[in-house]
Amino acid sequence: MANVNVSTGKLLTRYENNQSTSRERVDWLHWTITKLHHVFKNSIVIITFLALWEAAPRLGLVNETFFPPITEVAKAWWGLLLSGDFVDHTVTSLTRSIGGFTLAILVSIPLGLAIGWWKTAAEYLNPLLEVFRNTAALAILPVFILLLGLGETSKIAIVFYACVFPLLLNTISGVRNVDPLLIKSARSMGLSPISLFRKVIIPASVPTIFVGIRQAGASSILVLVAAEMVGAKSGLGYLIQYTQFSFQITEMYAGIISISVIGLIINYLLVQLEKRLTSWKQVYSE
């Protein structure tokens, strides 16, 4: 009787082991499928879009001269890259946009923190800031060109202007909307106003400040390209404008695609930085 029991037990464990290995296999398979599904979901529309782009001119649905197939555009892009033109224009554009963006961060974040902390200042300044924010940066581009000329200064200045307001307003609202309970709790521990600011207000407003940083990152590219189209002798915006005027349509499309790729990369980098700095925030999984 005892023997029988032992062997049954062994059998049971063996059965369970089998079960668990097969479960692992199922898990692994399941994981792969989820992963594949994820990749599929993310790329299918883009692939379809590119396929349409390729097919439409080839099938004569659109005029090939004005709308060349994507492979032709890719070829043109490669040509631009080999000739070195692309790198030159990109470096020029990035220097301007990163320059203006960085300057805006250096000015806006400290200023925003100060204004947000000083309630009266925020109340007085807010209307004016709202007016400036809602004045499209491009609308005052002529002013910048008049005052600062056609050189680098006016480009950097317009990017700076476009970045300052989202940064400033988000920083102010970040500081002003810190959970009052956190402030109360810190105050109850006898924190001085300066350490309260340093240890509670600033870390608590980081997520909102980052909203501003991402908005500014996006507009830094947008505004720059437009500015380069209007008055510049180099840069990606100039490249697009110039190729259009000289009827190099494939090169024009190559320039457009480069800009959207650069925009994507910048946004991706900012998102990664944000994730790193606000890793304490709740992550909602899909």
Added chain:
Amino acid sequence: MTTKISIQQVHKYFRVKRNLGHLKETVQPISALQDINLEVKQGEFMVIVGPSGCGKSTLLDLLAGLSKPNRGQIRLDGNEIAGPNLDRGIVFQQYALFPWKTALANVEFGLEAKGVGRKERRASALEYIQLVGLAGFENRYPHELSGGMKQRVAIARSLAYDPEVLLMDEPFAALDAQTRETLQSELLRIWEATKKTIIFITHGIEEAVYLGQRVAVMTSRPGRIKQVIEVPFESRTSEDDLRSNPEFVKIRHQIWDLLKDEVQRAQEQEKSKTLHAGNLKSNAKGVAANG
């Protein structure tokens, strides 16, 4: 036993802006606390119970030094309370943990404010994390913890900088019933281990009788101390079901009797306030429509 905290004839008013429709704004002082007198002994567990809106939290703010009484004074060890200080620790209902800090770093926060060195801070924080039963959760962020765990972290944070008095503002009100009961007995255990003076604010009668050595019952607004009731149990942390003890039931009923009218009055106050505010709103609307 010596007196730890002495609240003497404390009054507190608030100025509330009331916009009476088309009339000009009037500022009316509203009395939140009226002539509060209470002595809390060294190492005592004092519970203050009252209907909602009776000024319990106002009283706690005064004790914390976050605001000042309009009249009267509060003394801690004979010295008048001048402002917030690390000799008093507060535990809030909504935890008030810093979401960008781990459990351990949250507990270290007060020690940092106290100027304790890095190494010592860590060791001490770990000790208190252990005391509240959260060993193994040191590196979790608040959003990764349940409500009960968050409140444990908050309690550890307040205990870590070794305050003389622990002020607790309805700390278990947001928790589910089972977690609340667990934390209540844990709190008693911690109290016996640390021998802190605790002032605990609640609107739960059962919680008050279970935890407090004495229970101060407050009236509806303006808040006054209606009566202070002794709860004469020797050992609360024993395994027996204290809550079904006839003595416990008797005291609970006594407090319930004291509170019954107050709660009713508080609710009526609340109702008339809401009604009043509603009337104002419709008045304002009427004016707008006429204009």
